[in-house]
Amino acid sequence: MKRLLEVCVDSLASARAAIQGGADRLELCSALLAGGLTPYTALLRQIRQESSVPVRCLMRPRAGDFLYTPEEMDLLCRQVEELRLAGADGFVIGCLTPDGELDRRALEPLLKAAEGTGLTLHRAIDVSRDPVTTYREAAALGFDTVLTSGAAASCEAGEAVLKELLAERDRLNGPEVLIGAGVNAGVIDRLRRRLPGARAFHMSGKTLRESGMRFRREGVPMGLPGLDEWHIQQTDPGAVRAARDALDAEI
Template structure:
């Protein structure tokens, strides 16, 4: 499979910056601070109007675990159907059973609705019971990509499992390394794992343009500044692309 530098973006501005800075694919979501949730249709349409690289859409109805109620599963079904119809290059999904195994039946239902577009199994994989078993289940379902940190908080801590997964997968599905990725991490992990696909958000904080500021009135989680806006850092994406190109020439 071709090398991948995927950037996770939760705004139109970040998606455009990522595409201009060398990303090969966008994972579009909302609410990166919550680990990424489903975006809305209008944001997707605006991104598609402005970028010319593939866009996969993260579909996650809420933060928290990946054991979904019937209503949450129905919402996922509707979202997969909608974004596939809109021409998304892929959907990014994941559902677990209460015993920690991949919910193959529900995943199969979503993949059927995706209608042949690409399918990434997201980091639900990183909290499953048995990663090698989940890899084989994903392969049988037709998943083409697994996003993983090697079942650790940061991918650098999961290097041993990542190498094992890359060797076991043999490109089907492609192992996409995420969680803490930057140029230095690519230079470190690519030789250790043999991976040719990396996922990063390249976040940096942009100062708000507000001159009048009423402090101490949080709109969300207390402690998070309302005047610090998180966007994609183009320089970080360019550095990551240069590192990947050096290690995985075309």
């Protein structure tokens, strides 16, 4: 089966860097510092003007949990329609019930809005009650990919659950298990050796770019207190290339 390297990006500069580094697919979002939110339609159009690389858009209306109100779900459906027209190839979606189960009923209109595109279940699976059950339900709903850390803070810490999910993938011929959270070239190499079925990885490859501002007024944060305003996170093409090489290497 084909190996997949997906890079999550929230700017045109990062999209260019990911493509330069050899990404197979982009996950487009905004506000990566908040874990990723729904991207700007205009940003997708900018990327589409330069590249035909497959792009899946993260659909997340706010930071925080994955228990969404009807109004938030309606917003997501409207945004899916706009992003489809702008050239999105697929969508990264998910929502949970208060009891931590995949909310199939709430997902129905969103799945209908995204019908005919690629579908990834995002890391809502990692905070669900039973990730293996959630994976099976995602398979039944028609998702082709599940993005997961193995229900842990990092994918290496979630190795045991990832092993279970990879076994389910092979048993069901189910959605691809897209391994994310803390991914870099070294992690890819180690997990491929310990999990022979691992073949799809998701990373940001972020580095800090120094701000071009010469005048810097300190102590006036624009967001969370203590957030560094003078360094911008941006994808490093070298980190993506190293990950690409690690994924393509024979082991």
